[in-house]
Amino acid sequence: GNSVTQMxxxxxxxxxxxxxxxxxxTATGYPSLFWYVQYPGEGLQLLLKATKADDKGSNKGFEATxxxxxxxxxxxxxxxxxxxxxxxxxxxxxxxxxxxxIFGSGTRLSIRP
Amino acid sequence: xxxVSQTPKYLVTQMGNDKSIKCEQNLGHDTMYWxxxxxxxxxxxxxxxxxxxxxxxxxxxxxxxxxxxxxxHLNLHIxxxxxxxxxxxxxxxxxxxxxxxxxxxxxxxxxxL
Numbered sequence: 001g002n003s004v005t006q007m008x009x010x011x012x013x014x015x016x017x018x019x020x021x022x023x024x025x026t027a028t029g030y031p032s033l034f035w036y037v038q039y040p041g042e043g044l045q046l047l048l049k050a051t052k053a054d055d056k057g058s059n060k061g062f063e064a065t066x067x068x069x070x071x072x073x074x075x076x077x078x079x080x081x082x083x084x085x086x087x088x089x090x091x092x093x094x095x096x097x098x099x100x101x102i103f104g105s106g107t108r109l110s111i112r113p
Numbered sequence: 114x115x116x117v118s119q120t121p122k123y124l125v126t127q128m129g130n131d132k133s134i135k136c137e138q139n140l141g142h143d144t145m146y147w148x149x150x151x152x153x154x155x156x157x158x159x160x161x162x163x164x165x166x167x168x169x170x171x172x173x174x175x176x177x178x179x180x181x182x183x184x185x186h187l188n189l190h191i192x193x194x195x196x197x198x199x200x201x202x203x204x205x206x207x208x209x210x211x212x213x214x215x216x217x218x219x220x221x222x223x224x225x226l
Binding site for chain 2: 042
């Protein structure tokens with residue numbers, strides 16, 4: 001079945017550091033890939049998405065490229081801010097209309113001033 | 114105006130009680146979901162409804178019963194609450210053709226004593 005594996009946290013960085021959160025997936029067909037972010041005390045919200053191979057999703061300085069050859073969708077940001085502290089979830093949506101959305105286990109990110 | 118709203122936000126109750134959580138979305142979406150998030154932030158789908166019809170029913174105890182009176186509402190009723198039911202429950206919605214783009218409520222934190 002479909003699955004998503006993302007790096008375990010917590011990840012702690014200093015402000016302005018470079019961020020990478022790894023995400024790999026297993027799926028049949030051509031899934032869509034997503035990153036969601038959950039700020040403290042809130043629900044998840046969509047951060048970015050990519051629907052086909054080599055697509056790059058981007059938003060708020062974050063980027064992720066859909067790599068079919070390595071089955072990966074790593075999240076990157078060149079210079080993190082304290083306000084980026086949150087839990088980040090990689091997710092996959094299968095190509096079949098009967099597919100359900102699969103979330104990774106989440107990676108907690110803390111940014112030090 | 115909140116897109117996906119759920120009530121109550123906090124719920125503290127005794128073991129054995131019955132409780133309900135309500136969810137409403139004003140986005141005109143056809144599909145609604147209930148997710149359970151445990152203390153380690155792991156997110157697990159419980160149910161999904163499309164136009165009031167149940168389409169996903171994961172391995173959830175039958176003490177949990179979803180009810181969708183119309184496509185804008187999906188309520189969750191829990192009978193005979195147990196300690197292990199303590200978690201944050203999230204309601205979400207999506208357009209049927211864009212299953213991966215979920216819109217989440219703020220969550221309902223249930224504590225069973």
